[in-house]
Amino acid sequence: MTDKITIDLGTMFEETAKIAEINNYCEIARKLAGNGNNIILTGRAPVWMYLTIAHHLHGFVRSLAYDSPVTGIVPIFNHDPR
Numbered sequence: 892m893t894d895k896i897t898i899d900l901g902t903m904f905e906e907t908a909k910i911a912e913i914n915n916y917c918e919i920a921r922k923l924a925g926n927g928n929n930i931i932l933t934g935r936a937p938v939w940m941y942l943t944i945a946h947h948l949h950g951f952v953r954s955l956a957y958d959s960p961v962t963g964i965v966p967i968f969n970h971d972p973r
Contacts, residue, residue: 894928897958900941901934908940916940917947924952929971933958 900908903916924930930952932941945955945967954969 894925895931896924896928897931897933898923899934900932900936900944903936908937910939913940913943917944920944920948921951924948926951927953929954929956931956931958931964 898920900916900920903919904912908916920932930948932944932955941957948955949968953971955967957965957967
């Protein structure tokens, strides 16, 4: 059984996300995501951060989605065979 985990990218930095720190952000997201879980990314963060973390998590997580108050949950990928 897999878990659903929400990762708020806005909590990974203080005022402004820095591209020079992207490897650290990816590592934090990877640890929070675990293996084989269903992940939802949310929070105030730049699009480059969302894209890089989504790419980094591919292969480790079962599914990935984006959630915002404007769009609601938007699936990015789903590798669940069910």
